[in-house]
Amino acid sequence: MKMSRRNWFWWMGAGGLLPLALMGRRAYAQQDETQVSAPASRPGVRPVRTLNGRTLSFRMVGGVKEFHLVAEEVEHEFAPGSRAKCWGYNGTTPGPTIEAVEGDRVRILVTNRLPEHTTIHWHGILLPSGMDGVGGLSQPHIAPGETYAYEFTLRQHGTHMYHPHADEMLQMAVGMMGMFIVHPRHGEAVPIDRDYCFLLHNWALHPGSYRPDPAVMQDFDLWTFNSKVFPAIDPIVARTGERVRIRIGNLSMWNHPIHLHGVQFHVTGSDGGRWPRALWRPETTEIVGVGQTRDIEFVAVPGDWALHCHMSHHTMNAMGHDIPNALGVKQGDLDAAVRRALPGYMSMGEGGMAEHQEHTNMGHMAGPENTLPMMMGRGPFGNLEMGGMFTVVKVRNDLRREDYGDPGWYPNPPGTVARRVSEAPAAVRPDEPMDHSKMNHGG
């Protein structure tokens, strides 16, 4: 790799000739833009694409791939309109994805710039006990200001994760996690054209607050793919006929049934690596349990296809869970009466909750500071009424191989969109009890 003046500075720093403490975040950013991870250059190995994120760069030191993670506080945006002080690595939550190849010797330097001690556990990776990162059990904690080195040889491939094993409840609740992808040494028997990865997480960022609350166990405000909520989550883009893999890890507090429209995918792997073909199974929803990873694969078919958690509250942004049920309640001029005491008050949901997005889109409901509306996103046909763990798999016939840009909305072929046939409810007859004896069973 070529040596520019900028990464010379980085090299000298990492080599110990300059104190690590002198290196600002800019040094890491430069490191990432001047070095490209090697997996791309191996035949049969396609680098992963971290949704809304990036892969961590490394340098070769005497045959060892050396990575450097800095645990630190980060300014994070879940979507425009919702920011928080979180903790993460190298400036982001989740931290950058570590990518390597089975058989690699890796050294991972971990610098602690947090106000308390930390460690990193390499979740699912086979390694010596003393490299496992459980503070107090496998190693001393990494005190603020200290740098530790982890070093091991990768003896497996698969979709793995990393996270602290020190004050774990708090440190994970505020965003400390990342993915660790190990590619098979001899490439993939069934080649992958596009390989995506993201982590599932949940956050208690109470309306009007700026620090995720680590004490919450169930009623979270934000449900994220790679610490982003819809509509700020990148689309998953592919060309018709390409084989797509999506690697999903879960370090949240809930199990998430992840559902993909448009195809039957195969569940093909986990942190146990890519499974033998006999174990692949067709599904359209796969539960990714807490602490698990799952790989799903499919051949892309053209369209705009929703990919989301099927827990319907997990595709909403901040919402109250203790609200009275207004469905079917005639509210009359109640609102006006309440507004005399509470300016701006608006009750919701007499005929359903979809009106929520109408009100927030039009600015009728300002909502608390630093809080996203419960429902967001606009598609070609109107409001999506979604938030949280939702994105769109966009498959097009005419995409270039290396194009990952958002291609816009799907141009449906004529005659393939559900259509209105009547505006008058009485004009359409509901169904009647069926006489099964008259059914034609074809023989």
Ligand SMILES: [Cu+2]
């Ligand atoms: Cu979920």
